Amino acid sequence: MNVVLILARMTFRQAVRKKIVLTGLVLGVCFLVIFSLGFHLISAATDKVTIPGGKGFIGIINTERSSALLLAGLYTVTFLAIAMAALLGADALAGEINSGIIQTIVTKPIRRSDVVLGKWLGFAGLLLLYFLLLAGGTSLSVFLQSGYAAPHLAAGLALIYLESLLVMTIALLCSSRFSALATGGVVFGLYGMAFIGGWVEQFGSVIQNQTAINVGIVTSLIVPTEALWHRAAYEMQTPLAGALGLSPFGTVSVPSLLMIAYALVYLVVVVAWTVRVFQKRDL
Amino acid sequence: MPSVPAIETEQLRKVFGDNAAVKGLTLQIQQGEVFGFLGPNGAGKTTSIKMLVGLITPTSGKASLLGKPLGDRSTRAGVGFLPEHFRFQDWLSAREFLTLHGQLFGMDPRRLLTRIDALLERVGLTAFHDKPLATFSKGMLQRIGLAQALLNQPALVFLDEPTSGLDPVGRILVRDIIHELRGQGTCVFLNSHLLSEIEVTCDRVAFISHGEVVRTLELASLDTGRVTAVLRVGEIDPKITAGLSPWAGDIQVQDHRLTLTARSEEALPEINRYLVEHGVAVYEISPKRVSLEELFIETVGKEGGL
Numbered sequence: 001m002n003v004v005l006i007l008a009r010m011t012f013r014q015a016v017r018k019k020i021v022l023t024g025l026v027l028g029v030c031f032l033v034i035f036s037l038g039f040h041l042i043s044a045a046t047d048k049v050t051i052p053g054g055k056g057f058i059g060i061i062n063t064e065r066s067s068a069l070l071l072a073g074l075y076t077v078t079f080l081a082i083a084m085a086a087l088l089g090a091d092a093l094a095g096e097i098n099s100g101i102i103q104t105i106v107t108k109p110i111r112r113s114d115v116v117l118g119k120w121l122g123f124a125g126l127l128l129l130y131f132l133l134l135a136g137g138t139s140l141s142v143f144l145q146s147g148y149a150a151p152h153l154a155a156g157l158a159l160i161y162l163e164s165l166l167v168m169t170i171a172l173l174c175s176s177r178f179s180a181l182a183t184g185g186v187v188f189g190l191y192g193m194a195f196i197g198g199w200v201e202q203f204g205s206v207i208q209n210q211t212a213i214n215v216g217i218v219t220s221l222i223v224p225t226e227a228l229w230h231r232a233a234y235e236m237q238t239p240l241a242g243a244l245g246l247s248p249f250g251t252v253s254v255p256s257l258l259m260i261a262y263a264l265v266y267l268v269v270v271v272a273w274t275v276r277v278f279q280k281r282d283l
Numbered sequence: 284m285p286s287v288p289a290i291e292t293e294q295l296r297k298v299f300g301d302n303a304a305v306k307g308l309t310l311q312i313q314q315g316e317v318f319g320f321l322g323p324n325g326a327g328k329t330t331s332i333k334m335l336v337g338l339i340t341p342t343s344g345k346a347s348l349l350g351k352p353l354g355d356r357s358t359r360a361g362v363g364f365l366p367e368h369f370r371f372q373d374w375l376s377a378r379e380f381l382t383l384h385g386q387l388f389g390m391d392p393r394r395l396l397t398r399i400d401a402l403l404e405r406v407g408l409t410a411f412h413d414k415p416l417a418t419f420s421k422g423m424l425q426r427i428g429l430a431q432a433l434l435n436q437p438a439l440v441f442l443d444e445p446t447s448g449l450d451p452v453g454r455i456l457v458r459d460i461i462h463e464l465r466g467q468g469t470c471v472f473l474n475s476h477l478l479s480e481i482e483v484t485c486d487r488v489a490f491i492s493h494g495e496v497v498r499t500l501e502l503a504s505l506d507t508g509r510v511t512a513v514l515r516v517g518e519i520d521p522k523i524t525a526g527l528s529p530w531a532g533d534i535q536v537q538d539h540r541l542t543l544t545a546r547s548e549e550a551l552p553e554i555n556r557y558l559v560e561h562g563v564a565v566y567e568i569s570p571k572r573v574s575l576e577e578l579f580i581e582t583v584g585k586e587g588g589l
Contacts, residue, residue, distance in 0.1 A: 006386050010372070017374035100370040104431060107336045108387035109359040282339040 003110045007118025008125065015088070015126050024084060024130050031080070032137040035073050039145055042069060060240065066148035067238045073138040074160065074236070078229055081131050081164040082191060088123045089171025090183040093278065098179065102283055113275040116172070120271060123168050131161050152235040159232035159260070163225050166267055167191060170223070173274040176281065190223045198226030205253035213253055220255065224263040227255040287350030289314045289439045289470035290335065295344035297330050304330040306494035307344065312487075314349075314438065315468040317461060319475065319485035319502075321575075323583055327494040328474045329367055332443050335472075336364045349438060360389055363432035363440035367447070367474070369424060373417040377408055377427055380416055381434060388435040395434070402430040406456065421448040429457065439470045446480055458484055482575045492583040502575075510548050511571045514541040517564030526561070530554050545570075 015021050046065055093116075096102040106112055135157050143149050150156065167187060174183035201216020220227040234254045288311050295308040305327040312318045322328050333339040335346060337354055351358040372380060378399060385395035403409045406426040416424065425448050432440055442461075446454045454477075461484045464471050475481055481488055482502065489499040512531075516539055524534050524541065530550040531543040545551055551570055558565050 003387065003389075006383070010383060014372065014374055100366060100368060101372060103338055103366040104364065104369070104371070104384065104428075105387065107338065107359060107362075107364045108384070109356050109389055110387055111356065280340070283333075 003114040004118045004121060007105075007115060008121035011092075011119050011122025012125055015122070020088070021126065021129075025133070028080075028130065028133050028137070031076070031134060032141060035076075035138055036141040036145070039069055039073075039142060043146060062146065063148060064238060064240060066142055066146045067150060067236075067241060070139065070142045070148070070150055071233055071236065073142070074135060074156075075229070075233075077131070077134040077138055078160050078163065080134060081127060081160070082167045082225070084130055085123070085127055085164040085168035086171045086184060086187045086191070088126065089168040090175050090187065091180045092119050092123070092172055092175050094175040094178065094180040094183055097281075097283055106283060112279045116176070116271070116275045116278050120169065120172060120274075123172075124165060127164050127168060128161065131157075131164060135160065150236040151238070156232040156236035159228045159235065162263060162267070163228040163232075166223075166225055166228070166263060166270075169267055169270045169274070173270050173277065176274050176278040191225055194219055194223040194226040198230055201253050202230070216253065220259060221262070224259060224266055227259045228263055231255045231260055286314050288312060288347075289316065290318075290346070290348055290472065292335070292346040293344055295331070295334060295346050296342050297327075297334060297339060298342045303494055305334070305341075308491075308494075308496060310489060310496065310499075312470060312472065314470050315465065316487060317465050317471045317473065317485045319473050319481035319488035320491060321476070321478070321481060321488050321579060322491035324476070326491045326583070328491060329443060330494075331491070332364075332441050332472070332474055336362065336441055360435060361438045363435060363437035365428050365432040365440075365442045365445055367443035369428040371416055371424065371428065371431075373419075374415065376413045376415050377403065377419075378412045380427060381430060384431045385434050390435060398434055398436070402433060405460065406430045422450055422453045425449055426453065426456070429460065433460075433464075436467075437469060439472070440464065441472045441474070443474045444476070445473070446475065446477055454480065478575045478579055488575070490579065490582045498582050500578075510545045510551065512543055512545055512551060512554075513569045513571065514543070514554075514558075514565060515539060515567040516541050516558065517566075519558075519563050523558070523561045523563060527554060527557065530557070 043062075043065070046061070093102070096105075102115070106115060139150065139153060139157075170190065171183055171187045174186045178186065197216045197219025199216075200212050201220075204210070204212025204216060231254065290310060290312040292308050292310045295305060296303065297305045308327075308331055320328055320331070330339060334341045335348065335353070337359070341353070346353045348355075348358050349361060372383065375383065381399045381402065382395065385399065390398070400409075403412050406429060408423060408426055408430070411419070411423065416427065419427065425445065429442070429445060432442065442457075445457050449457065458480070461471055461473065465486075471484075473481065473485060485502055487499060487501050489496045491497065511533075519536060519539075519541065521536075524536055527534055527543065530553050531545045533542070533544040535542045543554070545554065548570060551568060555565055555568060
């Protein structure tokens with residue numbers, strides 16, 4: 001069997017045995033239950049409101065309500081996926097270098113790049129399952145309760161998944177050189193920077209301040225995580241919400257497709273950089 | 284077929300910051316040899332091993348394993364390694380752990396299966412094959428680590444402090460396994476500071492101090508070398524002891540105890556005859572071979588790793 005797959009499977013199994021998957025599963029189900037309950041209660045309350053405008057207008061309101069709640073749910077899911085991604089990546093190399101587990105692995109007739117790629121692939125698989133459970137569950141819950149399905153749902157979810165992959169990969173890079181704790185600090189720091197930069201850009205767009213928009217673009221170039229969320233939200237928001245402007249979980253200043261391509265290239269470069277750092281490191 | 288050396292190094296050097304951990308390691312170890320690497324703490328033993336197995340990149344110098352330059356990936360399929368302070372994937376069972384490492388060695392699945400059974404049996408862990416490593420004692424972990432290093436039936440195996448954490452039974456097991464490896468023609472590079480361990484297992488030793496080899500010696504030569512002897516004697520005149528100089532040196536007398544270092548074991552009967560002929564009563568002669576421990580102290584000094 002291919003060495004990368006052997007190591008990916010080991011990484012996956014490690015997460016299962018170390019109860020990472022179980023805790024993720026249990027808390028993920030809790031999240032879905034609370035989200036579904038909240039959605040139900042809010043829907044029930046707003047359904048009672050009667051509006052003179054008639055049925056058609058109520059239909060529009062219901063759609064916008066479902067869309068806003070779905071995006072709020074997905075925004076939370078994004079944060080949970082990112083936290084999971086950062087935690088998985090942070091301990092991966094740093095933990096095994098620190099404990100010495102890595103010593104009997106890299107001295108086998110394998111490439112050090114296999115170790116990095118195997119871990120990456122294992123985590124990417126884990127994140128996919130976690131993300132599908134949370135994001136898929138959230139979308140399904142909204143659909144089953146209200147019949148609402150967001151436009152371009154698959155594209156939007158793919159972008160959010162890409163965002164979590166990016167965070168995991170950055171964590172893996174840091175963890176090839178720094179301790180797990182330092183890695184956690186760096187990754188959440190970068191994410192925070194991208195987050196605030198993204199919102200400066202959104203508000204800048206509403207007040208039409210080009211400098212604020214540029215601040216957002218520059219931070220997105222440094223860490224393109226938040227740009228991916230804003231593009232995802234743009235894809236999944238209703239046409240009306242897009243036309244009306246700023247909403248807490250929608251997008252006004254739309255990151256371009258070029259930015260998405262940039263994020264993909266960024267991901268590949270960070271993986272390659274991780275391999276390089278790990279290859280040169282004394283263990 | 285002229286066999287290439289198992290390990291050959293030339294002025295291998297590793298510098299961390301301002302500190303040269305290994306100053307210039309030059310060694311040649313033949314295939315099938317059991318080689319002891321001795322030195323006080325901090326002498327650079329582990330750094331040397333780590334360079335040889337490819338965990339650390341040397342700052343300068345050259346080295347080859349089994350005739351191939353360091354870092355050659357295919358060579359590692361024939362090399363085993365048990366690191367010091369061995370850590371492992373403790374969420375795996377003993378069998379899963381060995382399977383994973385066998386797969387990383389690129390072993391054929393069928394061969395791996397029989398190899399795992401044989402090794403579990405050899406290190407006495409057959410009964411624990413499906414128990415997670417997290418439940419293993421320190422000694423059991425050292426045993427499974429040793430099994431891991433031997434999975435691929437290596438031509439060369441590095442053991443860094445293999446007996447640390449082992450009880451006497453475990454130490455004898457390691458010693459026996461090293462003897463078996465020697466019988467199979469495996470080269471064993473043994474890093475230990477348990478001198479008695481090295482003394483009974485190794486063909487040859489190198490003393491390393493401050494990152495340099497200060498002495499290498501064949502352990503077989505220890506047997507025919509100088510012999511320290513303690514004699515319990517009657518009254519003895521200093522003039523008579525001075526006459527022992529053809530056979531012995533380092534002569535000291537204290538309370539009817541005569542301590543000397545004979546040139547060889549064969550000199551002891553001569554010394555006895557000389558003393559008796561000169562009217563000295565000899566009650567007891569206890570020859571003592573120069574131990575590795577004494578050589579160690581003599582070579583690296585009493586301060587050791589301080």
